[in-house]
Amino acid sequence: MKSIKVLGTGCANCNATLKLVEEVAREKGVDIQLEKVEELPEIMKYGVMSTPGVVVDGKVVHAGGIPDRAKIAGWLG
Secondary structure (H helix, E strand, O other), rough: EEEEEEOOOOOHHHHHHHHHOOOOOOOOOOOOEEEOOHHHHHHHHHHOOOEEEEEEEEEEEOOOOOOOOHHHHHHHH
C-alpha cells in the first residue's frame, strides 16, 4: 500500500489534486493511504514552497499545479 499525502492549504488546485489521485488509484486498482495535509508548518517540513505538493512514501514527487493523470499513474506503479 502506497502512502500518499497531498500538501495544500485547501485551495481549489489542492482539492482537485486530492480527488484526481483518488480517481487514478481507483481506476488502476491500487490500494493507497491518502492524507490531506493543510497545516503550513507541516507542509514546510517537506520544503514545498508551491502547492499543491504530493508526497509518495515520504518523498516529495510534485509541487505546484495539478499533476496530470499519467504522472499520477507513474507514482502508483
